Amino acid sequence: MSILATMKILFFSAKPYDNTFFERYNHYGFEMEFWETHLGPHIADAVKPGTDVICVFVNDKLTAEVIKTLFEKGVRIIALRCAGFNNVDLDAARKYGLRVCRVPAYSPEAVAEHAVAMLLTLNRKTHKAYNRVREQNFSLTGLIGFNLFGKTIAVIGTGKIGAAFCKIMLGFGCKVVAFDPFENDDLKLRGIEYLPFHEVIKLADVISLHCPLTAENGYLINAAAIAAMKKGVIIINTSRGGLINTKDTIEALKNGRIGALGIDVYEQEQKLFFKDLSGSIIDDDEIQRLISFPNVLVTGHQAFFTQEALVEIAESTLHTISKLLQNQAVDNDPSVLV
Structure with a gap:
């Protein structure tokens, strides 16, 4: 033996x-x-x-x-x-x-592809269209999106997952800018520009988070950062929930500073994710508020799956x-x- x-x-x-x-x-x-x-x-x-x-x-x-x-x-x-x-x-x-x-x-591609799926769903509202058509409603009212081609995508963290996401976005014809203390030479050769964090978020039509959660970057997305972003920016987070200040994000969704939010992670997810709570009363007011927004897409830590x-x-x-x-x-x- x-x-x-x-x-x-x-x-x-x-x-x-x-x-x-x-x-x-x-x-x-x-x-x-x-x-x-x-x-x-x-x-x-x-x-x-x-x-x-x-x-x-x-x-x-x-x-x-x-x-x-x-x-x-x-x-x-x-x-x-x-x-x-x-x-x-x-x-x-x-x-x-x-x-x-x-x-x-x-599987860096698994998480990167899920981030892209969330972005496309929020932009082109395919989840809403699916539900409409099942009810024999073929109206296009309220389903308008925008071309990703030519838009500026900010990628925060260009490790293996962030790099995979960058390459997909380049394939869509987007301009990709990035923030990471450790720059990826291969991505730079592909035309991706590295800039300080406060600069990339000002330029971005879409921001996708792919960095680890550390003591230094908790609540990286907060009221001050959101105020510096373009009005109507789309934010995608498939990394760690603690990167986003949920209260600040809810306020920005209410006043239109954030145009759409896709999260596969949530700072209080340990109480919720990977469980069937369909018959339960969830006492987390913040996740309930997020789910109530028509421009928010939440998945339950599924990106790796x-x-x-x-x-x-x-x-x-x-x-x-x-x-x-x-x-x-x-x-x-x-x-x-x-």
């Missing part, structure tokens, strides 16, 4: 598709257990001794308290099956000697776990954070 076959991985926030893809690509013989509950202080103590790896997703909360509890239970590795890691206290992981890994690039992405997430996560458990060299591996 392989030594890996004696190792146990406990999954939090697990959905049926997680079970399917991780079981399918478990070529290492890991023992795997799937819990639907999210990880936080309320449940950390339920982790049983003998669990080697905790595998978590975007809305699991790995605070210093949680990480200390995991350490005391004998957990050795925290594996994020996502790219972002703002929900993990990395300093606490270092303190207690836990390794932390992620999936830095599971393609066959290709789920295969890459499962394969990459399990491969990195196997390397860490066998103490193989991981120097300069972007999958390994700690």
